[in-house]
Amino acid sequence: MIRSFYDEMYAADGQLRPHYREFARWLGQTPPELLAQRRREADLLFHRAGITFTLYGDEQGTERLIPFDTIPRAIPASEWRVVERGCIQRVKALNMFLADLYHEQRIIRAGIIPAEQVLANDQYQLAMQGLSLHRGLYAHISGVDLVRDSDGSYYVLEDNLRTPSGVSYMLEDRKMMMRLFPELFAAQRIAPIDHYPNLLLETLKSSSPLDNPSVVVLTPGRFNSAFFEHAFLAREMGVELVEGADLFVRDERVFMRTTGGPKPVDVIYRRLDDAYLDPLAFNPESMLGVPGLLSAYRCGNVVLANAIGTGVADDKSVYPYVTEMIRFYLDEEPILKNVPTWQCRNPAELSHVLANLPELVVKETQGSGGYGMLVGPAATKAEIADFAERIKARPAAYIA
Structure with a gap:
């Protein structure tokens, strides 16, 4: 089988793509020795800052440095607008699917998705059935994985709606690139991304009906594979990073233990799976969650981002139906296609x-x-x- 790939930098006729011209000029003027030296500097700085992730089961060791490539992937604004619209469309449909699934189940009655595919799914949470959420929002933060076909078309590889991870590495990569090669950015108009933590905080606060809700990031702890990201996002947003033991429920309200006494918590950006959130409702052996959290959640006294039960929408067996969800809920054709599955x-x-x-x-x-x-x-x-x-x-x- 002959495999082909999409060349990001050069067209099929060998011509340089317009959005890579400035980069190609810079690359041609930069000695290879300097690129290698800057790459070593990046690895050293990442290591010193503890910017790593854990890959369980890896025979070479669990701790790895953040992936970093000195050759960036440039996406022209016109192309990015299509990707952006496609991701927004997809996440909107997935949120509508979750709201429908835990209420009227119209998509099941219409015969578009087999009932057993979702209702018998381990990620389907009976505790969410009939529960109305503020603004009907289930997946506040989503990770849409994209791949590119040989003709340049973008395809969605999978959707991540439970506890999507990885954005901190992208932010740190950009920061490192600007530090090592500032001249490359000075010569081009590159869209900024450093405002992401502000957008994330705004998203979390807007998920609550309160005017100025208290937000925390809930982590399983420092041994989790993505702990760096949990700490990074909490720090960048200016909110507390907490573990389950730092929180407690009283009178169906969530509080954080502080040296100044209990402090109410209104929004929890949780980075652990449903099963570990509340030992009274899910896995009774969980030492990571908060006893009574589900009760407070069902009373509407705290927001969980993402919502409990979102995993049923990013289950790989549901993925083939997402394009049909877009047609069913939005009456639109999908902007981004699925990979043949x-x-x-x-x-x-x-x-x-x-x-x-x-x-x-x-x-x-x-x-x-x-x-x-x-x-x-x-x-x-x-x-x-x-x-x-x-x-x-x-x-x-x-x-x-």
């Missing part, structure tokens, strides 16, 4: 997947963070054979 729960599609594993990427429907997946083109024959047996044992748990 096969659901292993369907016998015919399962046969196709098993016959073409070397050419496919296979994911667990409820997986996240890159775990529990097979990248066929990069896998060995033994890995493919082993994964095929896993798919056969539980076909409904995989898509390709």
